Amino acid sequence: MTVHETFLKIAFDEAFEGMRNRSGGPFGAVVVCNGEVIGKSANRVLATHDPTAHAEISAIRQACEATGHYHLPGATLYTTCEPCPMCLGAIYWSGISEVYYALTREDAERMGFSDNHIYQEVTRDPDNRNIPFIQLSSPAAEQLISEWNRNPDRELY
Amino acid sequence: MTVHETFLKIAFDEAFEGMRNRSGGPFGAVVVCNGEVIGKSANRVLATHDPTAHAEISAIRQACEATGHYHLPGATLYTTCEPCPMCLGAIYWSGISEVYYALTREDAERMGFSDNHIYQEVTRDPDNRNIPFIQLSSPAAEQLISEWNRNPDRELY
Numbered sequence: 349m350t351v352h353e354t355f356l357k358i359a360f361d362e363a364f365e366g367m368r369n370r371s372g373g374p375f376g377a378v379v380v381c382n383g384e385v386i387g388k389s390a391n392r393v394l395a396t397h398d399p400t401a402h403a404e405i406s407a408i409r410q411a412c413e414a415t416g417h418y419h420l421p422g423a424t425l426y427t428t429c430e431p432c433p434m435c436l437g438a439i440y441w442s443g444i445s446e447v448y449y450a451l452t453r454e455d456a457e458r459m460g461f462s463d464n465h466i467y468q469e470v471t472r473d474p475d476n477r478n479i480p481f482i483q484l485s486s487p488a489a490e491q492l493i494s495e496w497n498r499n500p501d502r503e504l505y
Numbered sequence: 506m507t508v509h510e511t512f513l514k515i516a517f518d519e520a521f522e523g524m525r526n527r528s529g530g531p532f533g534a535v536v537v538c539n540g541e542v543i544g545k546s547a548n549r550v551l552a553t554h555d556p557t558a559h560a561e562i563s564a565i566r567q568a569c570e571a572t573g574h575y576h577l578p579g580a581t582l583y584t585t586c587e588p589c590p591m592c593l594g595a596i597y598w599s600g601i602s603e604v605y606y607a608l609t610r611e612d613a614e615r616m617g618f619s620d621n622h623i624y625q626e627v628t629r630d631p632d633n634r635n636i637p638f639i640q641l642s643s644p645a646a647e648q649l650i651s652e653w654n655r656n657p658d659r660e661l662y
Contacts, residue, residue, distance in 0.1 A: 352641055360645040367653060373662070374653040393662050399575040399598040400562050409555055418556040428649065430638070433627050434594025439636060440623045441556040441591060446636060450643040451650070459653050460661045466597045470590050471628050479596060479603060481587070484509055486607040488517040492585065493608070496524060496531040496616050504617045505530070505550050 352448055355380050355426040358388060360450075362403065363428045366390020373461060377403035377427040379411035379420065379444070386423070387411030403427060404435035408442050418505055419443040429456055432463040433470045441505070509605055512537050512583040515545060517607075519560065520585045523547020530618060534560035534584040536568040536577065536601070543580070544568030560584060561592035565599050575662055576600040586613055589620040590627045598662070 349357070355378050362376030372391030379387035389406035393399055404427050412418055420442045425431075429451040431439060439447060456463040474481035496502055506514070512535050519533030529548030536544035546563035550556055561584050569575055577599045582588075586608040588596060596604060613620040631638035653659055 353643070356641055356643055357645070360643060360649065363649055364645075364652075367649070370660070374649050393575050393598075394660055397569050397573055397575045398566055399569060399600075399662065400557065400566060400595045402598075405557050409557060412554050412556060416554055418550050418554045428643075428646070430631060430640075432594055432598075433590045434592075434598060436627055437589055437591025437594060437623055438557050440619065440626065441550075441559075441589075443556075444636065447638045448641050449631075449638065450641055450646045452640070455646075455650060459650055460659075462597065466594055467627070469597065470593055470624070474587060474606075479601065481604045481606065483587075483609070484513055484605050484607055486510070486513055486517060486585075488514070488521075489585070489607045489612075492517065492520055492524070492531050493612060493616055495521075502617075503527070503551055505556065 351383075352426070355385070355424075356428075356448060356450060358385065359403070359426045359428050362388055362390040366392065366403070371395035372401065374459065375403040375427070375429050377407040377425060379407045379423050379425055381411070381415075381420065381423040386414045400434065402432065402435050404431050405438050408438050408444070412442065421445065424448065430463070432456070433466050509583070512542070512581075513585075513605060513607060515542065516560070516583045516585050519545055519547040523549065523560070528552035529558065531616065532560040532584070532586055534564040534582060536564045536580050536582055538568070538572075538577065538580040543571045557591065559589065559592050561588050562595050565595050565601070569599065578602065581605065587620070589613075590623050
């Protein structure tokens with residue numbers, strides 16, 4: 349087995365175990381840094397009643413807990429299925445360097461999951477989605493921006 | 506103040522407090538169900554070293570903990586800024602019914618955040634993104650799909 353196949357297999361092991369013990373859907377993910385696994389998880393949506401507890405999000409949170417930092421530069425994510433838009437966002441925010449995956453959003457759809465649908469929704473204008481996204485004006489909006497931008501010690505992540 | 510303005514103000518109060526005590530970026534969110542706040546949070550990325558601890562994700566997780574369920578039908582999310590793709594995904598997975606927001610992805614960009622960039626990346630083909638997304642084949646892939654689809658008790662979320 350190549351190094352990539354070895355780590356992808358760990359992600360599949362997580363997926364099979366999580367599916368069989370009903371912790372969540374059939375998905376698993378592993379975060380690797382310097383050849384070492386620093387986070388791994390199955391999908392845990394059912395076990396935790398947390399809709400954000402996808403395998404990738406859970407593995408990233410675990411890796412950040414291990415490193416004590418919200419950025420994971422140089423880390424690689426292995427996941428059994430192409431990340432959904434939520435997990436893709438988490439990958440960008442965490443600064444992971446590359447992603448390897450096996451199944452696709454269409455495979456997820458064949459298993460009954462809405463990854464593909466959410467990929468379509470995210471490209472739509474906010475006021476033209478299945479879930480209405482409605483903009484309101486607020487007197488606090490500009491104040492928040494200027495207070496943030498005026499602070500020389502602000503930390504971007 | 507209208508009901509919407511009242512709940513949006515609570516989200517802004519969270520954002521100002523979180524920004525001032527450096528728990529994270531200038532963002533706040535509130536989940537409301539039956540006229541009652543069941544989750545609220547500022548962005549907590551810096552305080553928790555967790556890149557997924559955006560205000561919306563944190564408020565949704567809190568609301569699901571309060572209700573004991575991963576779905577929040579009939580709930581409304583109020584957020585100071587248009588949700589990023591990660592938080593948009595979480596909104597869809599949680600089944601929230603509608604979203605009200607004030608600032609936009611372009612405003613987030615003016616504050617130094619990459620929401621707008623991630624919105625562009627999510628529409629690209631996986632092999633044509635800033636972060637490489639590389640598909641691997643795996644002998645376990647089809648087995649996982651068929652074992653999931655054969656189980657009559659599988660729970661979709």
